[in-house]
Amino acid sequence: MSFKELYQPVHLIIGEGCIQEIPRHIDTLGVKKALICTDQGLMKIGTVKMVTDVLDGAGKPYAIFADVLPNPTVSICNQAKALYDQEGCDYVIGIGGGSPIDVAKAVGILATNGGTVEDYNGLELSTHKSAPIIAVNTTAGTGSEATRAFVVTDEKRKSKMLCVDSNSVAYLAINDPSMMVGMPPALTAATGMDALTHSIEAYVAKSRCPFTDGIALESIRLIGKYLERAVKDGSDMEARTQMCWAQYMGGLAFSNAGLGMVHAMAHQMGGFYNTPHGVANAILLPYVMRFNMSSCPDRYRDVAQAFGFDTGSMTPEQGALAAVRYVEELSKNIKIPPLKETAFDPKDALALAKNAMGDTGMPENPRQPSIPEVVEVFMKAYMEKKD
Numbered sequence: 001m002s003f004k005e006l007y008q009p010v011h012l013i014i015g016e017g018c019i020q021e022i023p024r025h026i027d028t029l030g031v032k033k034a035l036i037c038t039d040q041g042l043m044k045i046g047t048v049k050m051v052t053d054v055l056d057g058a059g060k061p062y063a064i065f066a067d068v069l070p071n072p073t074v075s076i077c078n079q080a081k082a083l084y085d086q087e088g089c090d091y092v093i094g095i096g097g098g099s100p101i102d103v104a105k106a107v108g109i110l111a112t113n114g115g116t117v118e119d120y121n122g123l124e125l126s127t128h129k130s131a132p133i134i135a136v137n138t139t140a141g142t143g144s145e146a147t148r149a150f151v152v153t154d155e156k157r158k159s160k161m162l163c164v165d166s167n168s169v170a171y172l173a174i175n176d177p178s179m180m181v182g183m184p185p186a187l188t189a190a191t192g193m194d195a196l197t198h199s200i201e202a203y204v205a206k207s208r209c210p211f212t213d214g215i216a217l218e219s220i221r222l223i224g225k226y227l228e229r230a231v232k233d234g235s236d237m238e239a240r241t242q243m244c245w246a247q248y249m250g251g252l253a254f255s256n257a258g259l260g261m262v263h264a265m266a267h268q269m270g271g272f273y274n275t276p277h278g279v280a281n282a283i284l285l286p287y288v289m290r291f292n293m294s295s296c297p298d299r300y301r302d303v304a305q306a307f308g309f310d311t312g313s314m315t316p317e318q319g320a321l322a323a324v325r326y327v328e329e330l331s332k333n334i335k336i337p338p339l340k341e342t343a344f345d346p347k348d349a350l351a352l353a354k355n356a357m358g359d360t361g362m363p364e365n366p367r368q369p370s371i372p373e374v375v376e377v378f379m380k381a382y383m384e385k386k387d
């Protein structure tokens, strides 16, 4: 017997002003009080208020946990869950990029399954559907509102846990581009490259299928066309809206196909140095593509075609190289820093590589590396060696 099971939110709403639809879905769910998981930055710039104004207007009660930090830890999830219990909440609203939505998912899973976050580090380890999750995305990016994955840093082991669990899929995913206009260019760039990495990794992942292939390629096409525009002019609503679609499709693609070696390595940089996830992915993506190239050059040629290259007369290898160079050029244009300008220390490369081998993303990579090969990819990125 051979089959493929797909996961996606029950409802998705994309478009300017769509946060107004949230109360209608709360009524359908019949839930009483929300725990909002978010961060201080989004509180300060008024993004959270855009949602709480809608909830207040509809008379929907909530409590706010605003202490989510980038690369959220087990203890942050535990604090949020404690507030959820203390306030008598029965559903969660994540407002943010990947981190607040990931914490909302962790709280939702803990609320109905008990235990600790570490219990869900791996593939499909919960038994019960999470408490209802409304995921309000504020970046175009992580795709967390679309996926069955949440990432939590184990602060003791300095490692990221990738929890892949269909019970954590959101009930309602909201992508309202008017909530994203305040994103600074560097964040737009990093989260956009995260989305691109999702789509490219999903397109070559071992568990890919026709559904994920289709949405991954369209996501790549949209990112090629609109990411630079969104970085250059954050108020370009067409670019912001198209990036909403691109990142949502990237999220769906990787949630159903898997990730790969880029994320397996980037997760370790997040755990070790708190490197922003999208920056780590953007830096490593072209080097991993070069490492993988021999295993699936035709797939990478498709990526080049999605970027707009006329690949009809190219060999798979020529097409693959065009895709890699396009990614490098895009990163340069949107000012992604090189690995040398991050906290990465070559002395840690072996430890990072060993941890990367155990990451849930690694088995999906089209070419299985050895530990020395992962170290070599880190070092090539560090030396900016392109061969």
Ligand SMILES: [Fe+2]
Pocket: 142, 194, 198, 263, 277, 281
């Ligand atoms: Fe990612």
